Amino acid sequence: MSTASKDNGFFSKERITAPPGFNRWMIPPAALAVHLCIGQAYAFSVFNNPMTKLLGITESTAGDWDLPTLGWIFSLAIFFLGLSAAFAGKWLEEVGPRKAMFAAACCFGGGFMVAALGVQLHQIWLVYLGYGVLGGVGLGIGYVSPVSTLIKWFPDKRGMATGMAIMGFGGGAFIASPMSVALMKHFSTPTSVGVVQTFVVMGALYFCSMMIGAFAIRIPAADWKPNGWEPKANQNAMISRNHVHIDQALKTPQFWLLWWALCLNVTAGIGVLGQASVMIQESFKGAITPAAAAGFVGVMSLANMLGRFFWSSVSDYMGRKNTYSIFFVLGTALYFLVPGMGSAGNVALFVLFYCIIISMYGGSFSTVPAYLADLFGTRYVGGIHGRLLTAWAAAGIFGPTLVNYIRQYQVDHGVPAAQSYTATMYLMSGLLVVGFICNMMVRPVATRHHMGNEQAGVLSPALATK
Template sequence: MLDFFTRERSVAGPGFNRWMVPPAALAVHLCIGQAYAFSVFNGPLSKVIGIDSPAPEDWKLTTLGWIFSLAIVFLGLAAAFGGKWLEKVGPRLTMFVAACCFGGGFMVSALGVHLHQIWLVYLGYGVLGGIGLGLGYVSPVSTLIKWFPDRRGMATGMAIMGFGGGAMIGAPLSVFLMGHFKSPTSVGVTETFIVMGVLYFISMMIGALTIRIPAPDWKPAGWTPPVIENKMITRNHVHIDQAMKTPQFYLLWLVLCLNVTAGIGVLGQASVMIQETFKGEVTVAAAAGFVGLMSVFNMGGRFFWSSISDYLGRKNTYYTFFVLGAILYACVPYAGHVGSVALFVMCYCIIVSMYGGSFSTVPVYLADLFGTKFVGGIHGRLLTAWSAAGVFGPVLVNYIREYQINHGVPKGQAYEVTMYIMAGLLILGFICNLFIKPVEAKHHMADDSARSKAPSGGMQPAGAN
């Protein structure tokens, strides 16, 4: 049985249709994207004992906030440490482990809610679920890049788009299930966690069972590798451990961290922010609609911007993120002053689209710089930037807002300083991107050492020769 999950057993046979791979990746990413919708559980989890209203023994929102934070931290750690393992064992086994961790995390959390033990919820969704998030996130990416050497950006956009859109499925599903299972003695979270754990495990297993990797030296029919004139796209490969010794890795780490910090902070406060900025004009329902619209742009931006990067180039695409993003953040306070809800919404939707686009574009940026052989593992280590941003962003937004309000600033204007700080972070990101150059030849793998360093069952990059 375990032999089925080996790398060698997942090599595609002759005539395999490469367009079967993106749905397999989506089957995983649409599940783990539920993480963006976890906030729908915060209210019910704060009333597990009181049922209709929080009891003194119930968990506080500050306590519950650590569940999501832990999941993002362990996402980055699992991606960083599991990326190299992924390159050795292949995507099928990695996706299987991700399914076990993510689905099992819901089960452990359900037990934690039933027993009212927060440490079990931290262990379940935060630690196990976070590991499932990290392994599930990176496992299909390098495979897609190898299957689509002619359209790298579009390929990664198709999969990572699913992570941005997972909340569109996870949020209404969670609300429906909690409503179905709610009773005078239960808020319905325990039962909902069990059902979602089973459903997500099945969906992720479908992805794991159908994923395939291309055979050595495979390339698309009728396609020949073009003569590369862009110095930012290499034909060579850099070993995962050697990549950590290059300045390009750390500059790109900062590029991703700064862009994500600027976006993730406002994502978590979007509903409150628009209501406080336009007090009395925007209802709770309208604010929820705004959050849903941002989710659509988050998802669409992952496909749009990564596809555009195939023509603009990765470096130019990130220049666009930083320049346009800084301008839009600077416009947000103006939209509040003139009372333009439409301008406010437009600015944030475009900002969030670039936030999503940064995630789908960075794997191919790495492939351009370091080659495709170890891109999955290198991408995993780079995702620690996401973990850091998951802490920096919300802290900046929440604590600066609190400081402003404590010093007499009206709630509607408490975000203005934060917006200018976010614009400043994007300018720093622009500078970091400016310094990214092609990787020096001394870091490239020689042909003979490439074979010796490649993992067992290793393969040449798609489109080689």
């Protein structure tokens, strides 16, 4: 037993183990208190245009940062999200979700403060360090903290449980986008665009909200199961009743096929999310105001949030592999059609297509923990999930880089800004085709990777029948 598990202090697992009769529906709000905050990352694009005018105020001037430079803030945040999640998953199982949520609140809130200092001093490396590195670590730890907890509370509805845990991350931008615009407008002066003050206020607010989640979170007792629920044998070959150790999982082809499937799907979606505000303004030059673009970011956030709950719940009935197949087939078609909607000036279909795309982007995140639990068992799913999120870290670099630099290359060679995203969208379609192939190659994990009874120890009845 680890030192952490023997400690009866405020952050200990013993202190947050729920008593008999505890209502498990109290846990989703605690998870949302964290995920609605860290989901702000998806609204970061509303800061991009103002931060290109920190010196010029009304327009960019010599010394101002350009969009490719600013794009690395978001990329670094997602990269460190993936790296920290890979390490935090195993640590989380040892110390419990309360201590992990506290650490996430300190890192994410503190990251805003360091980024505010970087903007004030006009030192981009400080913004990278603050929001990108420190904030990214907060994102990763905060992301994985509620997921394994909710899977344990809802063994009867794995997909729905992961959807509840993760939908808040997709919906965070729905709150953050208009709030960011309103705060920058409130704090703006003839000599400031208001970014510094906005970062400080948001950092403080998010820290407080995430701490509420940390105080409220509870874990079930080791032998707990829902009243009246008995695990049943499942005839679906893709749902294993055995368990694979976290280190052994990395030796299976299933882990890496899912890694690439997630990475490719996220690369396609995250590049759009990172530049959503700028993209719609350039695609419909003069027809979309900054406020309307912020609304587009908010609507996409809502689609992201709802898609996480909808698709993960659907996967409980359709199966994870079939659900992922829909993501890739439908996503390929929509990415191919989107440029035509921009050229035709059809704002409604442009927004609709992207909302469907982003709903499936969010759905891929909320479905993958249940996919992993089906393949590798539930015992180490938190740690395996954390390691799989390195795919998100890689996609956080690939996606925005592809969108930003391909756009910049085309603009530099005379392509109108409204058409500069066409080649990128076709490329995204191609990536999704490769992702579809990876998903179709997933098969049940070979028995040689399963933990034997002598390795697994004594399993609870709920786990033994899975």
